[in-house]
Amino acid sequence: MDKKNSECHVIVVTSGKGGVGKTTTVANVSTSLAKMGYRVAVMDLDIGLKKLDLILGLENRVIYDIVQVIEGECTLKQALVRDKRFPELHMLPAAQTRNKDEITPEQVKDLCSQMRPDFDFVLIDCPAGIEQGFRNAIAAADQALVVTNPEVSAVRDADRIIGMLESAGFQDIKLIVNRIRPDMVRHGDMLSIEDLIEHLCIDLLGVVPEDRNVVVSTNRGEPIILNDRSSAALAFNNIARRIIGEEVEFPTFQDDSFWDRLRGLGRNLFSGR
Amino acid sequence: MLDFIKKIYTRDESSSRNQANNRLRVVLSHDRLNLTPETLNSLKEDIIVVIANHLDIDGSPEVRLITEGRNTALDISIPVKGR
Ligand SMILES: Nc1ncnc2c1ncn2[C@@H]1O[C@H](COP(=O)(O)OP(=O)(O)OP(=O)(O)O)[C@@H](O)[C@H]1O
Ligand SMILES: [Mg+2]
Numbered sequence: 001m002d003k004k005n006s007e008c009h010v011i012v013v014t015s016g017k018g019g020v021g022k023t024t025t026v027a028n029v030s031t032s033l034a035k036m037g038y039r040v041a042v043m044d045l046d047i048g049l050k051k052l053d054l055i056l057g058l059e060n061r062v063i064y065d066i067v068q069v070i071e072g073e074c075t076l077k078q079a080l081v082r083d084k085r086f087p088e089l090h091m092l093p094a095a096q097t098r099n100k101d102e103i104t105p106e107q108v109k110d111l112c113s114q115m116r117p118d119f120d121f122v123l124i125d126c127p128a129g130i131e132q133g134f135r136n137a138i139a140a141a142d143q144a145l146v147v148t149n150p151e152v153s154a155v156r157d158a159d160r161i162i163g164m165l166e167s168a169g170f171q172d173i174k175l176i177v178n179r180i181r182p183d184m185v186r187h188g189d190m191l192s193i194e195d196l197i198e199h200l201c202i203d204l205l206g207v208v209p210e211d212r213n214v215v216v217s218t219n220r221g222e223p224i225i226l227n228d229r230s231s232a233a234l235a236f237n238n239i240a241r242r243i244i245g246e247e248v249e250f251p252t253f254q255d256d257s258f259w260d261r262l263r264g265l266g267r268n269l270f271s272g273r
Numbered sequence: 274m275l276d277f278i279k280k281i282y283t284r285d286e287s288s289s290r291n292q293a294n295n296r297l298r299v300v301l302s303h304d305r306l307n308l309t310p311e312t313l314n315s316l317k318e319d320i321i322v323v324i325a326n327h328l329d330i331d332g333s334p335e336v337r338l339i340t341e342g343r344n345t346a347l348d349i350s351i352p353v354k355g356r
Binding site: 151 | 288289290291293294296297298300301304305342343
């Protein structure tokens with residue numbers, strides 16, 4: 001992808017179910033893209049329950065918010081917070097004391113068209129749920145990333161969201177599976193990547209393992225992608241590389257490999273004695 | 274389709290992963306069709322009544338949804354008595 005002349009991609013990160021890792025994904029994928037030199041803006045549309053500023057470690061730099069921009073109290077430029085660690089990364093903060101139904105899909109579309117000329121990527125952090133906040137978040141997006149966890153409730157909500165995105169005309173919907181634990185999959189105690197793709201029938205963009213480092217970097221307000229010993233960091237960097245069109249192999253978290261089955265067989269034989 | 278059915282039955286049915294898969298198949302096909310278990314049940318009963326008008330039913334009939342990808346099919350299996 002050509003950094004200077006390519007058009008802007010607006011990507012919404014959504015899930016239906018809360019707490020599956022949307023904000024963590026937005027924070028790390030956008031940081032990774034900015035680190036590669038792309039001009040990136042993140043838009044926090046979780047109005048009333050904002051978290052992106054905290055996860056990015058930018059909470060002390062926020063002056064204005066998105067609702068103030070929409071209501072004309074400040075300009076878009078004034079509200080955008082620039083990340084000093086990654087000069088290409090900008091955040092448009094959510095309002096904390098307002099409600100999701102105080103802005104409309106048209107206003108979000110309007111804001112996005114103002115941002116398109118200045119950025120290569122705009123990532124939108126969508127709130128949980130399927131109500132107004134969701135409709136606002138998907139209104140301006142060209143592509144959608146659906147984040148899910150390998151759990152029945154999260155998969156059911158993801159399926160609902162995929163149906164709604166399809167009805168809204170989205171053609172580019174991709175799946176991110178977060179918090180997978182390969183050991184549990186191997187023991188038959190967690191849905192595998194293959195299972196999830198079979199249920200949801202959309203293309204896979206990334207697989208992020210459960211990783212304690214996520215909590216540690218969230219505590220510090222530092223993006224995890226800077227930690228080169230973290231498996232989640234590698235996964236988020238890989239997602240960013242796939243977004244810019246690189247072919248990146250999926251590391252083998254696979255569950256059904258010959259060796260695993262053989263090992264499983266051995267385990268059953270021994271436990272049967 | 275046959276492969277798909279075979280795959281369901283050859284997995285270790287008791288693992289929690291497979292229980293999750295089986296439950297998800299049912300729930301997602303119902304969600305997508307906006308079909309409640311009650312509606313499916315009354316559909317089942319209606320089908321059985323129609324068949325019973327013409328044939329002798331032998332054993333327990335089965336009517337269920339099976340899903341492959343985003344496609345869902347109604348799978349009806351009704352054993353009938355021959356002479
Ligand atoms: N791969 C991971 N490994 C470990 N913990 C994770 C991982 N991904 C996310 N978490 C943790 O899960 C919690 C929820 O993550 P996050 O806030 O990103 O979810 P969300 O989908 O944005 O939630 P909400 O719906 O409330 O906006 C956080 O505490 C985060 O640290
Ligand atoms: Mg969030």
